[in-house]
Amino acid sequence: MIYIIDHKDSFTWNVVHQFSKFDEVYCSNFDDINENKIRESNTIVLSPGPGSPKDYPKTAKIYKKYKNKKKIIGICLGYQQILFCEKGKIVQQKRIYHGYQSKIKITSQSKLFKKNKTFFVGRYHSLKLYEPYNSKDIKITMRCSKTNIAMGFEDIKNNIFGFQFHPESFLTKNGDTIIKKILSN
16 A cells, blocks of 8 residues: 655645556545554655645654655655755755756666656756755656756665656656656565
C-alpha cells in the first residue's frame, strides 16, 4: 500500500490517481495521519502543497520516523521537505514556475535512469534547493537543462526519491514511467 500525505494541495488527488495505477493508495491530510495505515504501507508519498517545508513540522517528524524503514517519495513541497530535513536550504527562486514546462536532463549520479537522457516535465514552484548542497547519500540526479536547477534526487541507500517537478502533470510526458520505475526499485 502507498500512503500519500496531503499538504492541502489541489494536485494531491492527481497524485493519488497516478499512484493508484500501481498499488492500493490511502491518502490523508498531513495533520490527520492514520498511524495504523502508515505502518501498513510500503511507500510514503509527501505531496505537493503551499508554503515552505518549515510550515509542516508534523511531516518532518513522519519523514524522520520512517526514513530507512519505508520507501519515501517527495513531490514538489514533499521534495523540498525531504531536502530541508536533510540539512538542505530551501530558498525563493528568481523566477516562479507555475504551469511551466521545462526540459530536464538526467545526471551521471542517477542509478535508476539513463545518464544524459532528457524529457519534459511540468513545474509549479517558487522555491528551490540552494546549492551547493552536499550529502553523503542524496544525489542530485535531474537538473533543468536551461537553468541547471536541481529537479530530482535519489538516495538509493535509504530508498528515498524526490522531484521538484510534478510527475502527475499532463506537462510531464513520462510521469507514469518515472513513478513505476521508482516503485519497482
